[in-house]
Amino acid sequence: MDDAPNSGRTIYYGAFVHCKSLQELDICESGAIGVGEDGKIAFIERGVSDIGLDGVKQTYDWGNAEEVRVNDEGFFFPGFIDTHIHASQYPNAGIFGKSTLLDWLNTYTFPLEGSLGDLERARLVYDRVVSRTLSNGTTAAAYYATIHVPATNLLADICLSKGQRGFIGRVCMNSLAPDYYRDASVDSVIADTRATMSHIADIDPKHDLVAPIITPRFAPSCTEDCLHALGALHKESGARCQTHISENKPEVALVCELFPKSASYADVYDSAGLLTAKTILAHAVHLSDEEKSLIKYRESKISHCPASNTALTSGCARVRDMLDRGITVGLGTDVSGGFSPSILEMARQAIWVSRHVAMTEGDQAKLSVEEVLYLATRGGAKVVGLEDRIGGFEVGMDWDAQMISLGKVSSDDMNLDTEGPVDVFGWESWDDKVAKWMFNGNDRNVSAVWVKGRLVHRRKSYKG
Amino acid sequence: MDDAPNSGRTIYYGAFVHCKSLQELDICESGAIGVGEDGKIAFIERGVSDIGLDGVKQTYDWGNAEEVRVNDEGFFFPGFIDTHIHASQYPNAGIFGKSTLLDWLNTYTFPLEGSLGDLERARLVYDRVVSRTLSNGTTAAAYYATIHVPATNLLADICLSKGQRGFIGRVCMNSLAPDYYRDASVDSVIADTRATMSHIADIDPKHDLVAPIITPRFAPSCTEDCLHALGALHKESGARCQTHISENKPEVALVCELFPKSASYADVYDSAGLLTAKTILAHAVHLSDEEKSLIKYRESKISHCPASNTALTSGCARVRDMLDRGITVGLGTDVSGGFSPSILEMARQAIWVSRHVAMTEGDQAKLSVEEVLYLATRGGAKVVGLEDRIGGFEVGMDWDAQMISLGKVSSDDMNLDTEGPVDVFGWESWDDKVAKWMFNGNDRNVSAVWVKGRLVHRRKSYKG
Numbered sequence: 001m002d003d004a005p006n007s008g009r010t011i012y013y014g015a016f017v018h019c020k021s022l023q024e025l026d027i028c029e030s031g032a033i034g035v036g037e038d039g040k041i042a043f044i045e046r047g048v049s050d051i052g053l054d055g056v057k058q059t060y061d062w063g064n065a066e067e068v069r070v071n072d073e074g075f076f077f078p079g080f081i082d083t084h085i086h087a088s089q090y091p092n093a094g095i096f097g098k099s100t101l102l103d104w105l106n107t108y109t110f111p112l113e114g115s116l117g118d119l120e121r122a123r124l125v126y127d128r129v130v131s132r133t134l135s136n137g138t139t140a141a142a143y144y145a146t147i148h149v150p151a152t153n154l155l156a157d158i159c160l161s162k163g164q165r166g167f168i169g170r171v172c173m174n175s176l177a178p179d180y181y182r183d184a185s186v187d188s189v190i191a192d193t194r195a196t197m198s199h200i201a202d203i204d205p206k207h208d209l210v211a212p213i214i215t216p217r218f219a220p221s222c223t224e225d226c227l228h229a230l231g232a233l234h235k236e237s238g239a240r241c242q243t244h245i246s247e248n249k250p251e252v253a254l255v256c257e258l259f260p261k262s263a264s265y266a267d268v269y270d271s272a273g274l275l276t277a278k279t280i281l282a283h284a285v286h287l288s289d290e291e292k293s294l295i296k297y298r299e300s301k302i303s304h305c306p307a308s309n310t311a312l313t314s315g316c317a318r319v320r321d322m323l324d325r326g327i328t329v330g331l332g333t334d335v336s337g338g339f340s341p342s343i344l345e346m347a348r349q350a351i352w353v354s355r356h357v358a359m360t361e362g363d364q365a366k367l368s369v370e371e372v373l374y375l376a377t378r379g380g381a382k383v384v385g386l387e388d389r390i391g392g393f394e395v396g397m398d399w400d401a402q403m404i405s406l407g408k409v410s411s412d413d414m415n416l417d418t419e420g421p422v423d424v425f426g427w428e429s430w431d432d433k434v435a436k437w438m439f440n441g442n443d444r445n446v447s448a449v450w451v452k453g454r455l456v457h458r459r460k461s462y463k464g
Numbered sequence: 465m466d467d468a469p470n471s472g473r474t475i476y477y478g479a480f481v482h483c484k485s486l487q488e489l490d491i492c493e494s495g496a497i498g499v500g501e502d503g504k505i506a507f508i509e510r511g512v513s514d515i516g517l518d519g520v521k522q523t524y525d526w527g528n529a530e531e532v533r534v535n536d537e538g539f540f541f542p543g544f545i546d547t548h549i550h551a552s553q554y555p556n557a558g559i560f561g562k563s564t565l566l567d568w569l570n571t572y573t574f575p576l577e578g579s580l581g582d583l584e585r586a587r588l589v590y591d592r593v594v595s596r597t598l599s600n601g602t603t604a605a606a607y608y609a610t611i612h613v614p615a616t617n618l619l620a621d622i623c624l625s626k627g628q629r630g631f632i633g634r635v636c637m638n639s640l641a642p643d644y645y646r647d648a649s650v651d652s653v654i655a656d657t658r659a660t661m662s663h664i665a666d667i668d669p670k671h672d673l674v675a676p677i678i679t680p681r682f683a684p685s686c687t688e689d690c691l692h693a694l695g696a697l698h699k700e701s702g703a704r705c706q707t708h709i710s711e712n713k714p715e716v717a718l719v720c721e722l723f724p725k726s727a728s729y730a731d732v733y734d735s736a737g738l739l740t741a742k743t744i745l746a747h748a749v750h751l752s753d754e755e756k757s758l759i760k761y762r763e764s765k766i767s768h769c770p771a772s773n774t775a776l777t778s779g780c781a782r783v784r785d786m787l788d789r790g791i792t793v794g795l796g797t798d799v800s801g802g803f804s805p806s807i808l809e810m811a812r813q814a815i816w817v818s819r820h821v822a823m824t825e826g827d828q829a830k831l832s833v834e835e836v837l838y839l840a841t842r843g844g845a846k847v848v849g850l851e852d853r854i855g856g857f858e859v860g861m862d863w864d865a866q867m868i869s870l871g872k873v874s875s876d877d878m879n880l881d882t883e884g885p886v887d888v889f890g891w892e893s894w895d896d897k898v899a900k901w902m903f904n905g906n907d908r909n910v911s912a913v914w915v916k917g918r919l920v921h922r923r924k925s926y927k928g
Contacts, residue, residue, distance in 0.1 A: 090887075091887070091889045091891075091892075093887075093900065093903070093904060094886075094899050094900040094901075094902065094903030094904050095892075095896050095899050095900065097832075097833075097899075098827070098830050098832060120875075123875070124873060124875060124889065125889070127875075128873050128887055131880060132880065132887065135880045310816045310819050310820065311815075311816075311819065313819045313822050313823055313827075313830070315823055316820075316823070339812075339903040339904060340903070340904060348803075351775075352774045352775075352816065355774050355775065355777045356774065356780075356820045358777050359777055359779055359780070363562070363777075366562050366777070368561075368562060369561075409588060409592050411584075411587070411588060411591075416595060416596065416599045416907070418924075421906070421907065422558075423554075423555070423557075423592055423596065425555045425588065425589070427555075428555075428559075432559050435558050435559050435561075436557065436558040436559065437558075438558065439557070439558030439803040439804070440557060440558050440803060440804060442885070442906065443880070443885065444908075460882075
């Protein structure tokens with residue numbers, strides 16, 4: 001088959017960068033990664049500048065493989081994982097005024113989410129949010145949709161069709177919600193959640209790309225029996241679960257008031273069977289030590305949403321402390337509490353938040369470039385339970401990757417339109433180039449994106 | 465002359481937005497601004513959708529004026545003013561690791577600045593930084609260059625030739641600097657500063673675009689006699705002055721140690737004659753009440769540099785407090801303590817810093833969208849002493865402006881390459897559109913930029 005013109009194999013040639021550990025980037029300046037027709041990494045070769053692409057082909061007898069080369073200033077990087085994003089809120093990105101969580105929900109959020117019962121409107125929004133996140137290098141996302149089954153199913157369809165990995169959450173909320181936007185009963189919560197699970201099982205039976213995720217909005221939006229019913233469904237189905245925890249202080253106080261028998265916010269979820277190793281908890285800003293211990297014990301995962309926490313004045317999550325405790329942390333855009341659909345922007349925001357913590361609690365709080373890139377990839381993969389398949393470049397893992405191109409400054413007045421926002425002068429080290437990309441890069445640097453080996457986004461300038 | 469084919473007059477037609485006051489945006493959905501051949505605003509018409517562009521031409525007898533129309537989702541906005549940027553540090557944007565001010569200077573900054581003694585290298589850097597800031601809508605900037613006279617003069621030449629307003633500062637530093645990068649003596653500080661002033665007087669005698677600015681790096685970099693000599697030059701020449709103040713705590717302690725006779729950091733400058741109404745002070749993070757009172761009394765201006773203050777863990781400037789005291793504040797990128805050359809990004813960063821202050825000191829600290837846009841335009845104009853000419857749209861002011869284009873989401877899968885990062889769905893209010901631009905906009909939304917009526921930047925997609 002190696003001589004066949006269309007082998008379905010591809011060799012990605014040039015520099016690649018990924019995270020070896022929380023503290024360490026693996027930068028290979030001259031590499032080759034072979035990806036089979038199953039979308040999995042078949043081999044990784046390092047230091048191939050001597051033998052060249054032809055040498056690599058010969059070594060592996062992959063003579064007819066397709067070739068994808070990254071330019072001299074660029075590199076391949078694992079796709080980003082957005083562990084918390086409200087697809088339905090995307091039209092409100094940047095619209096939050098001076099509000100904080102609880103008034104923000106009523107003023108901006110519920111009216112928009114409620115309006116997505118209109119399927120055409122939902123299609124406009126979901127088409128765009130999936131395209132937009134893909135264009136920012138997000139290859140997997142844990143999505144909140146709305147309470148509406150048809151619109152939520154549509155989001156699953158769109159992810160599948162555009163090729164993005166999606167955890168699709170129909171939002172469950174039968175309490176403290178406006179009349180125009182709430183679940184009618186616990187029974188309907190469960191029936192509607194099952195309806196979406198069933199649709200997703202129909203369109204992607206093995207959950208290769210899309211999977212359902214059980215989504216109690218947050219404790220104040222659900223009655224105790226609703227949470228317990230969702231906990232039972234979580235156990236029965238084995239589907240993952242996502243919710244919010246301890247985002248701002250008035251919310252924490254509200255949870256204490258609504259659930260007086262519970263020892264803590266975390267305990268509300270725990271006693272309902274919703275705090276498990278398959279649970280993603282967004283925010284985790286104001287957790288007590290006891291709650292952190294419980295979360296660590298249950299092996300639940302944290303989605304750190306720095307942009308949102310700053311924008312809504314929620315507070316600063318103590319990421320260093322959670323990492324030191326061995327809690328798994330990834331990054332979430334939390335659109336539209338967060339203003340941006342870009343996980344690269346979140347990596348920056350995580351650094352800023354860590355700096356603000358450091359201002360009062362000391363230098364150990366600071367997160368490094370390496371650490372936030374880890375959270376954006378390997379950390380996120382652990383949060384969504386796919387650490388064996390995505391988040392890094394290892395033989396046997398899926399090719400979920402982005403090609404990053406950087407601009408080289410020359411004495412000609414190069415056109416700023418076509419180049420991205422990162423200016424490489426030529427004397428930078430590779431570490432410096434990665435840092436420059438991390439702090440100033442955006443979707444213009446994302447030339448192409450692959451999920452399971454399928455090209456799912458490319459810029460016009462990309463020549464595959 | 466109105467019938468002549470090339471009258472040099474232009475009518476800018478469509479929506480425009482600018483700041484009326486610190487709290488209030490003026491949004492005109494359908495306007496026309498006439499700009500004469502002198503680059504000044506000759507008239508402003510509002511609510512012109514009825515009479516149309518032809519009606520406006522007729523009203524003013526400007527039949528042969530050129531026309532520039534902004535698209536339906538876009539608007540004209542005043543050019544941004546960057547009140548503090550180290551042009552020489554631009555190649556290090558994003559490279560700072562976990563450092564803080566004093567080690568950052570020695571590790572990253574002095575080696576780069578020192579290398580710009582090489583004029584070809586300086587040309588590469590300065591060409592790019594001026595193009596890059598223009599492309600981000602910055603029509604005026606207060607630049608730090610380096611100690612080198614030829615390279616500093618080159619920066620002035622480049623600003624003049626590209627059409628950006630530049631305050632050009634030769635950096636003065638005769639103390640606590642490395643051997644390879646320091647001024648030899650107070651005499652040479654003054655002689656070299658005069659040399660740059662003289663060059664700028666030659667190339668732009670009326671300082672229409674470029675002007676010199678006296679630039680003691682910061683108190684620790686200058687001996688007391690050096691500061692006094694620069695204070696005398698400031699008084700004699702009438703040139704503006706810029707420096708840093710109270711950026712981080714170890715720096716403040718160092719100043720106390722170096723200037724034991726001075727009552728405060730601000731007093732060091734004041735007693736040298738450097739604290740005047742023509743002085744720009746960058747940072748102002750850790751000022752005492754007494755220093756704020758002194759600065760207010762002297763009418764010195766503050767450049768708030770939120771990105772840098774966060775990145776280098778310097779602290780949070782209390783902008784609300786300074787505004788309440790009647791101190792004039794603008795925004796500075798402080799490249800490369802700040803990672804980004806964009807003042808729009810600084811407007812966002814100012815909001816984030818204000819949120820972090822609000823987390824501990826209360827909601828009144830929060831800055832609004834309107835307020836940070838004011839700081840980016842009118843505030844900055846006051847900081848550089850040009851409030852009568854730039855920063856807003858008023859008859860008689862110069863046409864320093866940017867055309868902002870936003871993308872309209874449609875049911876077609878619109879190409880994300882050509883549209884910018886701001887997605888307008890069509891149901892947003894004008895306030896919402898401005899907020900969306902403020903939080904997600906970048907240079908891709910800047911279709912064109914004018915300074916004094918001259919087109920100084922345009923994107924390929926711009927059709928003038």
